[in-house]
Amino acid sequence: MKRYVLLIIGLAMTAIYLFPLYWMYLTALKSSTEIFQYPPTFWPSDTQWNFLEVWKTREMGRYIWNSLLIATGVTILATTLGTGCAYVLSRVRNVWIEIALFAILMMQVLPSSLMVTPIFVMFNQIGLLASPRIAVILAQTAKVLPLYIVLCRATFVQVPRELEEAALVDGSSRIGAFFHIMLPLARNGILVTSVLIFLQSFGEYVYARSLIAKNELQTATVGLQTFMGPNANDWNGIMTYAAIYVTPILIVFMLLQRRIVSGLTAGALK
Amino acid sequence: MLQIEIDHLNKHYGGFHALKDVNISIKQGSFVALVGPSGCGKSTLLRTLAGLEKTSSGDVRIAGRSVIGKPPRERDVAMVFQSYALYPHMDVEHNMNYSMRLKRRPKEEISERTRTAAETLGLGNLLDRLPKALSGGQRQRVAMGRAIVRNPKVFLFDEPLSNLDAALRVHMRSEIRKLHERLNATSVYVTHDQVEAMTMADHVVVMRAGVVEQQGSPLDLYDRPANRFVAGFIGSPAMNFLPATVTDNGALVLDNDSAQIRLNRDIAAGCQFWIGMRPEHLSLKPCVNDMAIDATVTGIESTGSMTFVVLEVASQPVVLAHSGRPETRRGDQLRLHISLDNLHLFDRETELAA
Numbered sequence: 001m002k003r004y005v006l007l008i009i010g011l012a013m014t015a016i017y018l019f020p021l022y023w024m025y026l027t028a029l030k031s032s033t034e035i036f037q038y039p040p041t042f043w044p045s046d047t048q049w050n051f052l053e054v055w056k057t058r059e060m061g062r063y064i065w066n067s068l069l070i071a072t073g074v075t076i077l078a079t080t081l082g083t084g085c086a087y088v089l090s091r092v093r094n095v096w097i098e099i100a101l102f103a104i105l106m107m108q109v110l111p112s113s114l115m116v117t118p119i120f121v122m123f124n125q126i127g128l129l130a131s132p133r134i135a136v137i138l139a140q141t142a143k144v145l146p147l148y149i150v151l152c153r154a155t156f157v158q159v160p161r162e163l164e165e166a167a168l169v170d171g172s173s174r175i176g177a178f179f180h181i182m183l184p185l186a187r188n189g190i191l192v193t194s195v196l197i198f199l200q201s202f203g204e205y206v207y208a209r210s211l212i213a214k215n216e217l218q219t220a221t222v223g224l225q226t227f228m229g230p231n232a233n234d235w236n237g238i239m240t241y242a243a244i245y246v247t248p249i250l251i252v253f254m255l256l257q258r259r260i261v262s263g264l265t266a267g268a269l270k
Numbered sequence: 271m272l273q274i275e276i277d278h279l280n281k282h283y284g285g286f287h288a289l290k291d292v293n294i295s296i297k298q299g300s301f302v303a304l305v306g307p308s309g310c311g312k313s314t315l316l317r318t319l320a321g322l323e324k325t326s327s328g329d330v331r332i333a334g335r336s337v338i339g340k341p342p343r344e345r346d347v348a349m350v351f352q353s354y355a356l357y358p359h360m361d362v363e364h365n366m367n368y369s370m371r372l373k374r375r376p377k378e379e380i381s382e383r384t385r386t387a388a389e390t391l392g393l394g395n396l397l398d399r400l401p402k403a404l405s406g407g408q409r410q411r412v413a414m415g416r417a418i419v420r421n422p423k424v425f426l427f428d429e430p431l432s433n434l435d436a437a438l439r440v441h442m443r444s445e446i447r448k449l450h451e452r453l454n455a456t457s458v459y460v461t462h463d464q465v466e467a468m469t470m471a472d473h474v475v476v477m478r479a480g481v482v483e484q485q486g487s488p489l490d491l492y493d494r495p496a497n498r499f500v501a502g503f504i505g506s507p508a509m510n511f512l513p514a515t516v517t518d519n520g521a522l523v524l525d526n527d528s529a530q531i532r533l534n535r536d537i538a539a540g541c542q543f544w545i546g547m548r549p550e551h552l553s554l555k556p557c558v559n560d561m562a563i564d565a566t567v568t569g570i571e572s573t574g575s576m577t578f579v580v581l582e583v584a585s586q587p588v589v590l591a592h593s594g595r596p597e598t599r600r601g602d603q604l605r606l607h608i609s610l611d612n613l614h615l616f617d618r619e620t621e622l623a624a
Contacts, residue, residue: 165322166355169426170369170416171343180368184359 024246027239035235054240062216063223064245066133067202070219073137074201078148079194081141086152087182091161101150108146112206115143120210132212136219139207144197151196155189156182195256199249220245272334273298273456274319274424279328281314281480288314290480292328296458296473301450303471304460306503311480312460316426319458320349333423343372348417349426352433354409356401356416362388363397366415387419390449407438414446418453425450425457431466443470464504468492476500498621501546501614507578509546510588513618516541522615527584529563533610543624546614549578549591553607554598560607567602581606 027035028051029044055061089097089104119139120129128135159182167177183190205221212218224245227238274296281289289311296302304312317323319330321342330337337345348369356365364371367384388394391411401409410430417425427446431439447470450457461467467474468488475485476499484496488504495501501509513525518539522531531545556562565588569580572595579590579598583606590606598604615624 160353160355162351162353162355163357165320165342166349166351166357166416167368168322168342169320169347169349170420171372172368173341173343176372181357 021246024239024242027235028243030236032234032236048236050236051240051244054237055244058223058226058237058241060220060223060241060244063218063220066217067204067219067221070133070136070140070204070208071198071201073134074140074144074204075194075198077137077141078145078197079190082145082148082152083183083190084178086149087156087178087186089149090153090156091164101153104146104149108150112139112143112204115139116206116210119207123211129211129213132214132217135211136204136207139211140201140204143207144200147200148193148197151193152186152190155186155193158189159185192256195252199252202249271298272296273300273332274458275329275331276315276319277329277331279315279318279330280326281311281318281323282326288480289318292480292482294475294482294485296456298456299454300472301447301457301459301470302473302475303467304458304475304477305462305464305467306477306483308462309479310477312462312475312477313428314480315477316349316428316458316460319345319424320347320426321345345424346422347424347426348420348422349428350413350417350430352429354401354413354430354433356409356412358401361398361400362393362404362412362415365401365412366419368416369420383419383421387415390418390452391415406434407442410434410442414449418449421453423456425455427457427459429461430459431461432463439466446470465506468504474504476503478503494623495546495614496623498544498546498616501616501623505548507549507589507591509548509614510552510586511544511546511616512583512586512588514543514545516543524563524584527563529561529584531561531610531613537624542618544616544618544621546616547588547608548612548614549589551608551612552588552590554579554590554592554596554604556607557609559611560609561613563606563608565604565606567598567600567604569600570598 026042026044029047029049030041031044031046031048034041034045089101116139119142123129123135123139128138163181163185164177167181168174172180203221204219208219208222209225212222224238224241227234227241272295274294276292276294276296279289279292280287292311292315294302304315306312314323318325319332321337321340321344325338332345332347357368360368363384366387367380370380370383384397385394388397391414393408393411393415396404396408396412401412404412410433413430430446431442434442443466446457446459449455459467459470471488473485474488474491476483476491478499484491484500491500491504495504495509498511502511514522514531515525516537516539517523517530520533520536520539522533522537522543522545523529524531524545553560563583565581565583567579568582568587571578571580575593577592577595579592579596581588581590581604588606616622617624
């Protein structure tokens with residue numbers, strides 16, 4: 001009995017959570033008169049397939065390419081810098097490390113909209129705004145790096161220290177032990193965390209909006225904004241854009257779902 | 271030839287003095303057991319030999335060369351960890367030959383030596399398994415295999431048998447000992463189990479609180495313990511201790527009891543001692559040159575082959591080990607006998623053997 005009640009509550013909550021997503025796809029498929037119809041319809045009567053048209057007229061290919069470029073850059077930079085850092089923070093224990101960890105967690109708290117002004121001024125002064133996508137990559141890396149380090153460190157902490165010591169006694173150097181033993185064992189956690197920060201950067205808005213001036217270099221999130229005018233009412237177009245943009249992310253999440261769950265709860269390495 | 275020399279070794283962790291002036295010399299080919307209660311520094315000492323811990327002062331020489339400040343890979347030692355520390359993402363074969371792959375040995379040599387080691391340990395048909403698909407005993411063997419393929423100068427064992435069940439542990443004890451002899455290796459073996467130390471080692475080092483209390487051959491330690499701690503630690507069941515004081519007439523009298531012991535040596539009156547008596551030296555029948563004490567039986571524990579009679583002497587518990595089945599019952603009053611030759615005396619203040 002109790003199980004069924006819990007199941008129903010779970011289903012209800014999932015429905016509430018997924019409803020906006022459903023509404024997005026629905027609106028993308030409805031005609032513009034049907035969108036404003038009252039009472040609303042829950043299934044499109046006159047299905048519109050204007051995905052290709054929106055893709056072309058809104059130049060989505062270019063926007064998404066820019067988003068991909070930035071997200072990939074951020075992910076590569078954050079994993080390169082963050083993995084070693086996370087490893088050290090997981091292995092060395094002293095007061096300074098505690099302070100560093102605390103500082104990292106604190107940085108996590110600062111929102112992009114707060115950081116963007118000083119970052120803009122600084123990047124402007126050192127001339128980084130001439131290559132605005134790199135500027136966004138740097139700013140976004142700084143934003144996601146703390147999260148990456150904290151999550152990755154948790155994965156490294158779960159790898160027993162003795163494995164590393166065994167490798168050292170077996171004749172490995174510290175760096176060798178890191179690459180041969182620690183990295184393969186933390187692989188799942190690193191992969192999952194990288195995907196998380198990739199997706200976060202793929203949907204980044206504040207830095208792209210503020211640091212990129214040229215429209216050709218803009219990301220998909222900012223591209224979505226081009227729909228917005230003083231009297232925007234092309235809800236069908238907006239939702240079609242959103243659907244095209246979000247669907248690949250959803251697919252990646254669904255494919256990696258098992259790994260993400262096991263990565264976040266992993267502990268049974270040995 | 272000396273294979274390992276530990277010379278005035280000290281180790282501090284912050285304010286904690288973990289190893290205090292440790293001196294041990296280990297001959298090539300010998301099997302040394304480091305034994306002591308938990309927290310006595312035996313594992314720290316082993317890890318220091320492996321190069322996993324830094325030393326604070328003193329010297330460690332392996333095969334005549336000082337290894338202070340050298341990383342583990344420059345020491346040519348192999349270590350078997352308590353948790354086995356098998357690499358979970360490598361199969362048995364790769365676990366075993368990781369060290370050789372690091373040294374970039376020729377492929378034929380690697381596979382040859384891995385196979386030989388695997389066969390020695392009965393792992394021949396498990397080479398492609400991952401550690402998670404192995405039983406505890408098999409994992410233990412892989413951990414051993416990883417050490418023996420390397421043919422190192424020194425084997426270090428950190429309580430390798432403590433995760434096995436009792437029967438397998440006894441079996442592996444003799445296996446390790448046989449392996450040691452076959453490889454003519456030098457082994458240092460850490461254990462908290464004094465039986466393991468006594469049965470396996472040629473040289474036993476008893477440690478407590480970072481200090482080497484005594485070292486020597488197992489029977490030496492058993493027959494001539496240097497102090498009360500070693501006497502109580504070596505031997506199972508543990509040695510019985512009764513407090514006694516020397517009277518004016520030179521006899522040793524048990525506290526709270528009238529039993530008198532005439533010792534064949536001169537001791538100043540008023541000296542206080544612990545009298546140590548091994549359970550297996552106590553007897554219910556009179557023997558040559560013996561002393562007798564009144565005792566009450568408070569319990570009987572039988573293992574079948576041995577019977578441990580728990581007695582009370584001068585309101586102190588005393589255990590007697592009897593091979594066979596004595597006809598006593600709880601509450602019986604009887605006379606305990608022990609040969610004076612088997613008595614141990616420890617100064618009550620310094621705890622040193624008198």
